[in-house]
Amino acid sequence: MDARGGLKLEGLVKHFGDVEAVAGVDLELPPGKLISFLGPSGCGKTTMLRMIAGLEKPTEGRVYLDGADITDRPPHLRDIGMVFQTLALFPHLSVAGNIAYGIRIRGVGDRESRVRVDELLGLVSLEGMGDRRISQLSGGQRQRVATARALALAPKLFLLDEPLSALDANLREQLQVELRLLQQQLGITTIMVTHDQREAMTMSDLVVVMDAGRVEQVGPPLEVYRRPATAFVARFIGSTNLLRGRALPDGRVGVEGGALRVEGGTAAHEGDEVLISVRPEDTHLSRGETDESNGILGTVVFVRDLGELFECYVDCGLDENVVVAGSPRDRVPVEQGDRVTVRFPPQACVVVRG
């Protein structure tokens, strides 16, 4: 099972008329993992998935599956299973008929096919529902049927195109966990397209962040969150404070109202513009003016306590207000109009590309 489903994309480009949906993507994706293509709508992530499935022909570039060039292979010969955004269940077939569709095409006998369908129904917790019509199912059940149908032939690649977008928030979270556990149980190489960073963080081994047809960053979810490579990634995954400054002779970064030390240095030349990302929960607050290092003085503009999270917006004279977040239990008692010092720990400061 191990070596199945290793995928390599080489210089993939896709144009739709004048629009460049995918602008040159090189990726090597390990087998057996769940990989998310994450990005805003129109970033090219779905087009990438469709090129992997063979539903879209690349303008340029090649697709390799387990070393074989499958670029020109039609979708029905690719050994993939896909869950579509609309789920695309066959309305004229029963639940069992949908799941058995691919099995029947392979010419598997009735008996054997029925055994396999029962097995798959069990896999997605729909035991005994094979005779139901699609129109009799709830949204969550339909999602499970689509999953079972895609997995019926034990494909090399399991492709998910925003598979949970039609469901309400609670059910979505529940199915995220279920799908992830299922993927781990089967060890099947899975590629999921999503615009929901929580979904990507919950389910993925590896996140591919995309914007405007290009890959911005590839990495494990936490790494992408903690060490974003670009300002886009920092903003798209979670929220962040972006501080614009210039490299100083002593290696620190001069921003409006102070100078910040960045752990590991900036690798920038003196006078260069440097962009620093600091997550709100890594940012700390003290009342009044202190002479702590890596601190900037500001005025509290707005405070909110959401019960699970406390947030404070501070005007430090930068382009945008700095957001400081933390647990309400550790809340520093500040109010609107208070003078405070915001501290950015050096290890939390990440230099990002603009």
Add this chain to the structure above:
Amino acid sequence: MSERRDPTPATYGVLAIPIAVLAVFFLIPFGMIVATSFYRRIQGGFYEPAFEVASWQRLLSDVFLERAAFSIGICLLAGAACIAIAFPFTYFLTRMRRRPHVALLILVLSALSLSEVIVAFTWSVLLGRAAGISNILVWLGAMNEPVAYQPSFIAVLLGLSYIAFPYCVLTLYPSLTRLDREVTEAAQTLGASPWRTFWTVVVPISRPVIMAGFLLVFVFTLGSYLIAALLGRPEHWTLSVFISDQASFNANVPFASAMAIFLTALSLVVVGVVALIESRTRRVA
């Protein structure tokens, strides 16, 4: 917002107009036809009010029952031929890029502007000996001398299918346009070739609209008489031709009326039976 309100008198007023039109131009004439079918025919001319079943008895003779069976048969065949061509045509039309898609659709719809008279005469010329398509085959060396393809059964079937084709496309078009592209793509990711996808997904999903298009062509061609009259021999005539023949040439209006009612009833029965079969099989599936 979308709460259902009780209809106001104005609503009924709006409804009254079509109801009145239907009553005046359909129900009353139809009633007159029913009455006329029982009238007594006066030899060599007109008819007079009476209550006779002579026309109906004549209708039940073998000759006319055989004609009725033939009419239903050829119109069902025309329906099948139209679906066989129009369904794949419309499916690929809706899958085309916008520009050729619209151009082809306009071309098909423009055929609607041709009257039955023009269509019948055109086919009569095209299938004739003097200036027909066989002359092209002779010119190409495929044949020795031109032949006439009409009058014949095939010519009638061709004419009927031709004239009903655009209506068939129009019936199929909305449903096939709305067919979710991802459904056919799903079939392909599950290992179905495009051909197999067409037969195992597109056709079964479209079964209701295929039935609708089929029945439309059937009823529509059942009412056509010029095509059969011009492109066929008397043995290829449909009931419609006999009706006009009886009414205009034999001046037997009571018999023509009986046949007209019979034809209407017959088409209703066929439509009913097909609809019943359709709903049965759907429940089983």
